[in-house]
Amino acid sequence: MALVLGVDALGLIIHEPDNLLDRKIGFPxxxxxxxxxxxxxxxxxxxxxxxxxxxxxxxxxxxxxxxxALCIGNHELYMRRRKSHSIYRSAVDEDTGEKTT
Known part of the structure; x- marks a missing residue:
């Protein structure tokens, strides 16, 4: 069975060749x-x-x-975004004195 492997910002996606819009399996x-x-x-x-x-x-x-190599690059970008988002949340928490979730 032929499948298409896709790499995106959130992980890996497996598609069927004739239907690239619907994911068959996703790996965040x-x-x-x-x-x-x-x-x-x-x-x-x-x-x-x-x-x-x-x-x-x-x-x-x-x-x-x-x-x-594409997977490694996308995963590194994912980790950077996650880190910057958590730094931003920490700064907001310090400014407001509240804990965000």
Missing amino acids: WPEIRNLSFYHDKFIIQPADKTAKEFDFFMEKSKINRPIL
Whole structure:
């Protein structure tokens, strides 16, 4: 079964090739423990250690390295946004003397 792997600001998304608007499976960044590849296999290991890993087989093995680099870059941006958002919330808390959630 052919699937399309998408990378976005919030994580990884799996689509069916004929329906790119509806996600089949989503992997938010906090729910991913590790991403790796070996030859033509791209591996997603969920944060839940009891869950099975997801293996995707690419048509060409050389595509895995750029996909992993794209994932790393998007995850770094996600972490920066999360950090800046928490810094902003802390500053608001200090200014108002209240705790925001």
